[in-house]
Amino acid sequence: MTGTTALQRRILRRETHSSRSALAIGSAIVLALLCAYAITEFVLHFLGRPALVAAPVDMLAALAALPGTTGLLVVIGAGLALIGLVLVVAALSPGRLARHVLATRRGATVVDNEVIASALARSASRVANVNRDSVRATVSHRRALVRVTPSTGRPVDAHAVSEAIDADLAGASYSPPLRARVLIEREGKVGA
Amino acid sequence: MNSTNRALNRIFLMLTGLVLVVIGAGLIAVAAVPAVASAYTDVAPGVADSIRSALRASPVFDLTVSWISVAAVAALLLLLVLLIAFALRQGRGRTGSLLTERTSDRDETVIDTRVAEQSIEDALATHSEFAASSVSAYRIAGRSVLKVSVTVRRGVAPGHAVALVEDTLDAFEALLGSELPALVSVAGGFRARAGNGTIVN
Numbered sequence: 001m002t003g004t005t006a007l008q009r010r011i012l013r014r015e016t017h018s019s020r021s022a023l024a025i026g027s028a029i030v031l032a033l034l035c036a037y038a039i040t041e042f043v044l045h046f047l048g049r050p051a052l053v054a055a056p057v058d059m060l061a062a063l064a065a066l067p068g069t070t071g072l073l074v075v076i077g078a079g080l081a082l083i084g085l086v087l088v089v090a091a092l093s094p095g096r097l098a099r100h101v102l103a104t105r106r107g108a109t110v111v112d113n114e115v116i117a118s119a120l121a122r123s124a125s126r127v128a129n130v131n132r133d134s135v136r137a138t139v140s141h142r143r144a145l146v147r148v149t150p151s152t153g154r155p156v157d158a159h160a161v162s163e164a165i166d167a168d169l170a171g172a173s174y175s176p177p178l179r180a181r182v183l184i185e186r187e188g189k190v191g192a
Numbered sequence: 193m194n195s196t197n198r199a200l201n202r203i204f205l206m207l208t209g210l211v212l213v214v215i216g217a218g219l220i221a222v223a224a225v226p227a228v229a230s231a232y233t234d235v236a237p238g239v240a241d242s243i244r245s246a247l248r249a250s251p252v253f254d255l256t257v258s259w260i261s262v263a264a265v266a267a268l269l270l271l272l273v274l275l276i277a278f279a280l281r282q283g284r285g286r287t288g289s290l291l292t293e294r295t296s297d298r299d300e301t302v303i304d305t306r307v308a309e310q311s312i313e314d315a316l317a318t319h320s321e322f323a324a325s326s327v328s329a330y331r332i333a334g335r336s337v338l339k340v341s342v343t344v345r346r347g348v349a350p351g352h353a354v355a356l357v358e359d360t361l362d363a364f365e366a367l368l369g370s371e372l373p374a375l376v377s378v379a380g381g382f383r384a385r386a387g388n389g390t391i392v393n
Binding site: 005007008010011012014015017019020021023024025027028029031032035036038039042043045046056057060061063064065066070071073074076077078079080081082083084085086087088089090091092102104105106108109110111112114115116118119121122132168171172 | 193194196198201202203204205206208209210211212213214215216217218219220221222223224232236237239240243244247257261264265268269271272275276278279282283332333335337344346347348349350351353354355358361373374375376377378379380
């Protein structure tokens with residue numbers, strides 16, 4: 001069962017990209033509430049009852065007299081345009097999640113970047129012979145950055161750490177591939 | 193893994209966003225650009241008047257309600273229903289039955305998703321590398337697909353964790369007697385960070 005099938009490719013794509021459903025549900029609920037409000041005003045108007053905020057006819061009048069309230073209008077307009085822009089960007093951007101695809105025997109596997117970072121930090125701390133908490137690793141889409149804080153008085157072999165990290169990354173084929181950078185902090189930490 | 197229509201989500205966000213941008217830009221223009229403001233003041237009252245007279249000219253039931261407003265309410269109601277349906281349609285696609293097999297003309301064997309859930313979760317619980325695991329099944333393109341999500345402890349190599357899960361999946365397939373496509377998802381998270389690390393080589 002090696003190689004990825006169409007089904008697996010589809011699953012992996014969906015697992016590494018946001019579905020945008022939170023934003024879509026949120027916008028849909030806000031719009032639905034606005035609709036419900038407008039319907040309520042219309043029905044109150046039909047029944048001859050007093051409006052909640054303004055009857056539809058009064059809204060029309062207020063809309064016609066818009067330029068009267070400039071300052072507030074600019075703020076509201078800017079706010080709406082900004083929200084609109086956020087939605088458009090969300091609609092067009094890929095929405096990559098902080099995950100990598102790991103090629104394995106069965107094929108369909110996703111790993112959180114956090115997990116990769118944690119494993120790299122562990123390898124680095126073992127090779128550098130420092131405490132686990134003295135290594136900070138971050139993994140982004142294409143890069144892994146490992147920062148090692150040495151114990152004071154015990155120099156860390158940066159080359160050995162780099163080699164260990166590279167070996168780790170070479171042993172697991174992530175996609176997109178990761179390139180590692182190892183930083184040894186100049187200031188050591190006492191007793192770590 | 194779920195059957196959320198992602199293209200529809202994006203189209204919806206795009207349309208809503210564009211409408212908001214247009215309304216927002218329009219409001220700013222009316223408020224801050226003198227030329228637009230004067231043009232608006234020239235035209236808007238006339239438009240409002242003609243809408244009012246159109247409403248007055250189209251009474252229904254009695255003389256106070258226009259059928260145009262009734263149509264507006266109907267349109268809003270339709271939009272409301274569509275929006276609610278759109279919101280509720282998200283995230284479906286989980287299935288309770290993993291496998292259905294006709295064993296003869298009259299008989300059918302159904303294997304519940306809980307079988308996979310319990311046996312795989314139990315098997316993974318024996319490994320100290322995992323802080324938690326959860327198994328669910330989805331219906332994708334007419335096939336049942338398992339999703340095995342594991343939370344690994346701090347420092348566990350992803351490849352090692354996945355190999356353990358895949359061995360478990362192989363064993364489950366052997367038990368089931370049929371192939372089962374599966375997605376393995378490895379996560380960290382709070383429980384992983386809070387717990388003690390395990391030594392894994």
